[in-house]
Amino acid sequence: MPVLEQADDVTFILRLGDGENRFTPDWIAACNHALDRLEAVEAPRALITVADGTFWSTGLDLDWIGANPARLDELVIATHRLFARVLSLPVVTVAAIQGHAFAAGAMLALAHDFRVMREDRGFFCLPEVDLHLPFTPGMNALITARLPGAAAHEAMISGRRYGGEQAARLGLVTRATAQDAVLSSARDLADDMGRKDGRTLGAIKTRLFAQTLDALADDSLNTP
Numbered sequence: 001m002p003v004l005e006q007a008d009d010v011t012f013i014l015r016l017g018d019g020e021n022r023f024t025p026d027w028i029a030a031c032n033h034a035l036d037r038l039e040a041v042e043a044p045r046a047l048i049t050v051a052d053g054t055f056w057s058t059g060l061d062l063d064w065i066g067a068n069p070a071r072l073d074e075l076v077i078a079t080h081r082l083f084a085r086v087l088s089l090p091v092v093t094v095a096a097i098q099g100h101a102f103a104a105g106a107m108l109a110l111a112h113d114f115r116v117m118r119e120d121r122g123f124f125c126l127p128e129v130d131l132h133l134p135f136t137p138g139m140n141a142l143i144t145a146r147l148p149g150a151a152a153h154e155a156m157i158s159g160r161r162y163g164g165e166q167a168a169r170l171g172l173v174t175r176a177t178a179q180d181a182v183l184s185s186a187r188d189l190a191d192d193m194g195r196k197d198g199r200t201l202g203a204i205k206t207r208l209f210a211q212t213l214d215a216l217a218d219d220s221l222n223t224p
Helices: 025-039 062-067 069-087 104-110 137-146 149-158 164-170 179-193 198-208 210-217
Strands: 003-006 011-015 046-050 055-057 092-097 100-102 114-118 175-177
Touching (some): 003 025, 011 179, 069 104, 069 137, 104 137, 137 210
Parallel strands (some): 011 046, 114 175
């Protein structure tokens, strides 16, 4: 389960885990508990979200959905709320992507202010078109708010897998770097930006992404 640790007087690290880090209600609840702890700190803060192993996150847990089909909407709504919370956090956020970020996992990375990805291994991918799963309006709003128009269009309709270097060229991630420099590069960004005033940051993000946050708050989902 995700856990939060404090790296120094400014930077906190959210560790997603060492598996595929799939979204279930319990996994999302653990993320929210960690973010509650982060927001309770009255000081300049920065958050780095990391994982261990081959995966950063592969998104919704399809096995859990298969075993709990009546709770699919509940899981998607909780996922939307997690995206919205990360997107509007009153702290600087950096996703340190050391492995695969797929589907809702990739969208969670997009909700961060910055994304650092390993350049040689791992893929960033929005495969919903090949899974016959149209993006919800909230997901669509998040992706199109955070990516350049042409890159969002291609990624969403192709389901293509992008390595770190290509993802950086297209603007899917902020930068690509060597495996052993992913976390340190994320720390550089956090250290550079992490002393911004939280109240001001929160207001800027909430206003900057007002339409996206409204779409993510719509529990009707509106999918076929």
